[in-house]
Amino acid sequence: MEKQEFTITAYTENHVGLLHRITIIFTKRKINIESLTTSESEMEGVHRFTIAVTETEEQVQKVVKQIEKHVEVLKAGYYKKKEVVQQELALYKIPTESLTNGLEVERIVREHNARFLTIERDFVVIEKSGYKRETKALFDELRPFGINEFVRSGRIAVARQQHGLGHDVEEMLMAEA
């Protein structure tokens, strides 16, 4: 089976140590986590993990079952690339002087649908959200101007359908109440 990009989503309790419990499932199988984001979900008191991996579907299915097996996980599932709407956020810090030497940087920022987050005396911070290849493309174009710092967030994603996994969780919790 071919390895491909998957987004694993887990709805969980918000407990100390759960992040470790989930990541060791990957460690045990020597699977690299490309990115991992935790945040609140649409439901109060329910946490959400979004994990990006490149793996075979069979392996991803097994990992998802192991995640869901944990006592404090409400529901886990996975999506293929086309089944999610996904974004990443990138920040680029470049010297302010690169702006004063012509309009090139401003043109690049505009063309990439990025924006200036702050402009300080010595440096500016540019923000860009999008797919990895998009944030990477902006990185490549800004590089000649000197990038002092660069950071990209993990992937966040929602299902490309009205009701994703969260819907099942909501139903579970409704049944509880």
Next chain:
Amino acid sequence: MGTLEATETKNKTAPSAPERIKGSEAIVRILLEEGVDTAFGYPGGAIMPVYDALYDHQEKIKHVLARHEQGAIHAAQGYARASGKVGVCLATSGPGATNLITGIADAQIDSTPVVCITGQVAASLLGSDAFQETDVIGISMPVTKWNYQVTSAAEIPEALSKAFYIARSGRPGPVVVDITKNAQFEEFDFEYKKTTHIRSYVPVPKLDMEKVKEAAEAIDNAKRPYILFGQGVILGNAEKEFKTFIEKTGIPSAWTIMGLSALETDHPLNVGMLGMHGNYGPNLLTNECDVLIAIGMRFDDRVTGNLDKYAKQAKVIHLEIDPAEIDKNVPADIPVLGDAKESLIELTKLVKPNSHEEWLQRFRDCDAMEQEKVIKEELNPNTEILSMGEVVRIINEKTQGDAIIVTDVGQHQMVACRYSKFTKSKSNITSGGLGTMGFGLPAGIGAALGAPDRTVISIVGDGGLQMTIQELATIYQTKPKVKVLLLNNEFLGMVRQWQQLFFDKRYSSTEMINPDFQTLAKGFYIPTNKVTERENLEAAIEEFIDYDGAYFLEVMVGKENNVFPMVPSGSGVAEIRLE
């Protein structure tokens, strides 16, 4: 991050009235509420308040002082496996807790319900590399079903209540509750409610009747159906339902070593043992059945051999409580998720009465061949050298299959599992998944305490015995009536067998230059005997079994005997070798 209280637990039993007590006292009261009468452990600085509280409840909770924390947890496992109750284990912080890890991993892979309570340095010292501080939560996380660190007394009731519930419900497993010393000392208003529900946890999946119907149809239409049963039958208390099911359908049934004793050995449909050193027919015919019905087992690699050559022709029905086991190793055509007992009751209602005489005869034919080529010689050797098999044969004759047989790991384990006869469930206690040498002696102690009315024989090898031999002192102090049978071949026999077969007889570090075990047993004040000649064997075993109390019997067996049949590593089950 949130606190434990954030997880709603509803449907609890009626609470007891609040009372202001110390955390340590609360811990002991909770053990009593959970029906604990025996705990295994070892004291130390960070768990001292709990030991102090135990002092006030000695009549109700028997504390078994092991000689090493690994001994304590294996004893708790043996206790749990023999009694069906949760095993409880206490240890101090740091090395006390890390010494438990092997046993916790063993309990995890063999689904044994164990609650481990570990002391921890005071909450104010966490992260300061304090004396005997270890990150027990972090270390035990990969090998526990659940764990939790308590840093204030108020958290104790809910944490322990969940611990017991999680350990024993669904697919059982070990849990660790790490309790800081300040939490043990603090006073708080104690109330206790047993947990019966956790919102994020589904211990038993709802049985899908459509799947049961599909399974019943496949079974009814099968020409050569074949059942593989595992520990799920025992853990689900489904022995009776299992027997009813196989008797109605007439399907030959083979066991994994964790499933051993769920069905009596002499049952006509019990065709024997699966796996690397299992019986000939059960392995060979796995690749000839048309419907394979796996019940409460997880297709361990020691059972399946090479998966590419495993039961490819068969439609697979998998009855299992843990969704993560479905399709993990062998894809299931018809997964039936649920509790073994309920699933078997429903399935039995739907299937038609049947018999498979011709197919069953194939197993009998294979058995006859194995008898001829392997078993006859193993049980009644034609040489002067004693075999492990003949020792087990004599035990069977003396106990009539009524004993609990505990084993360590290696050749003697395979021989004991292959040849021991059982008439009662929960009677085979062995380290199946993890293969932990050193398990047998302490697990035997726990089993004898968990099933005090039964004869408990702990069969060990000279290698494994020396890994936890200090527990002989626990026997002397606690007086469990465990019979320790040492099958001494002066080798790490299983490794030596592999070296002989696959490493050109290069016996690298497998010969054991042993101490005098007789003197050792005497040093621990345990009645002891040693057999080197066949003529003394039977009488010695009789005395060993009949003796009212612990006893140590050493039998010198063939140094270079091998266990056969064997499915060599990497081979398919049908490539099983009889010699």
